[in-house]
Amino acid sequence: MALRQEDLSAEQLEHQRARDRSWAQAQRDLADPELRRYLEESIRGLDAKRPAPLLTREEFLAQTTVSDE
Numbered sequence: 001m002a003l004r005q006e007d008l009s010a011e012q013l014e015h016q017r018a019r020d021r022s023w024a025q026a027q028r029d030l031a032d033p034e035l036r037r038y039l040e041e042s043i044r045g046l047d048a049k050r051p052a053p054l055l056t057r058e059e060f061l062a063q064t065t066v067s068d069e
Helices: 010-031 033-048 057-063
Strands: none
């Protein structure tokens, strides 16, 4: 893996720029108090839910449909 941008191919450089844009947008989004509050409430809601019940192998397979492919 390249360590310097000069070592990146054009495709790799575009991917890196896209990641940089995504990271910058995420930082802006997290700075928005309303969006941050919504995200934190959503996470608390997920944390408060009971975990899904564990299934035995047989129970899992009974709930799984076989693909026609």
